[in-house]
Amino acid sequence: MSTPYECSVHTHSTLCDGKGTPEEMAAAAYAAGVRYYGFSGHSHVPIPREQAFVLPADMSAYRAAVLSLREAYAGRMDILLGIEIDNLADVSPEGFDYWIGSVHDFAAPDGEFYAVDYSPEEFARSRDELFGGDAYAMTDAYYKAVAEMAARRPDILGHIDLVTKYGEKHDFFDADAPRYRKAALDALHAIDPAATLLEINTGAMSRGWRTTPYPAQFILEAWREMGGRVIITADTHHPGTILYAYDKAIAAARAAGFRACTILTAHGQEECPLPCI
Numbered sequence: 001m002s003t004p005y006e007c008s009v010h011t012h013s014t015l016c017d018g019k020g021t022p023e024e025m026a027a028a029a030y031a032a033g034v035r036y037y038g039f040s041g042h043s044h045v046p047i048p049r050e051q052a053f054v055l056p057a058d059m060s061a062y063r064a065a066v067l068s069l070r071e072a073y074a075g076r077m078d079i080l081l082g083i084e085i086d087n088l089a090d091v092s093p094e095g096f097d098y099w100i101g102s103v104h105d106f107a108a109p110d111g112e113f114y115a116v117d118y119s120p121e122e123f124a125r126s127r128d129e130l131f132g133g134d135a136y137a138m139t140d141a142y143y144k145a146v147a148e149m150a151a152r153r154p155d156i157l158g159h160i161d162l163v164t165k166y167g168e169k170h171d172f173f174d175a176d177a178p179r180y181r182k183a184a185l186d187a188l189h190a191i192d193p194a195a196t197l198l199e200i201n202t203g204a205m206s207r208g209w210r211t212t213p214y215p216a217q218f219i220l221e222a223w224r225e226m227g228g229r230v231i232i233t234a235d236t237h238h239p240g241t242i243l244y245a246y247d248k249a250i251a252a253a254r255a256a257g258f259r260a261c262t263i264l265t266a267h268g269q270e271e272c273p274l275p276c277i
């Protein structure tokens with residue numbers, strides 16, 4: 001029987017915006033006891049300033065790098081070829097072992113782009129320039145984009161409440177406000193629990209923005225009531241954070257009533273029990 005600590009499938013490398021080469025990331029994963037490691041590079045987006053942080057539109061070099069590592073680790077660790085598809089991506093997830101659907105960006109009618117998670121300053125600029133200073137109009141628009149992504153039935157819905165990234169350090173909006181919660185739950189209800197896993201993602205914890213994983217407990221509890229399944233990920237960009245704060249993610253899942261999580265393997269999805277933390 002596998003454990004959640006054997007799977008890490010939301011990961012980045014120097015081929016997009018990560019700090020470790022694919023070889024370094026795979027070696028760190030193997031050393032950490034991971035047996036199912038997935039690469040999920042950021043998909044290409046038609047945003048000029050993001051080109052240094054995403055994969056090129058031609059993903060053949062990315063595929064080749066991942067598949068060569070799959071061979072190198074054959075029999076020791078399953079390497080999966082995944083991709084994190086952005087809501088504004090101009091590439092398809094076809095031909096990958098799995099895909100993570102994530103909303104990171106807003107597009108303005110004048111062709112300008114705004115990232116949700118780049119910095120608090122950019123967050124404020126989006127709120128002011130795109131939504132007239134109304135943070136709840138911004139969170140409504142964010143969750144509308146999440147619902148559209150959910151309708152595409154990704155294998156994993158990425159960091160569903162990414163819009164809360166700066167909430168512990170900046171008072172942009174009240175995440176307990178009824179309008180905010182309704183928008184988040186409407187997006188959650190757009191996910192098909194039979195098609196898509198919701199991720200419990202510790203990425204903002206390793207980067208110092210949050211002390212708890214995505215998503216908020218009320219979202220996790222509603223997802224359990226919907227019969228949904230969860231997967232634990234670190235959204236790692238560094239060889240030192242392959243399994244970052246998995247204990248906290250497991251505790252959050254258990255507190256919401258989950259007793260198992262799903263992992264991805266070379267032979268498909270597998271359920272594993274959540275240990276008591």
Ligand SMILES: [Zn+2]
Nearest residue numbers: 084102104158
């Ligand atoms: Zn992401």
Ligand SMILES: [Zn+2]
Nearest residue numbers: 010012084235
């Ligand atoms: Zn990511």
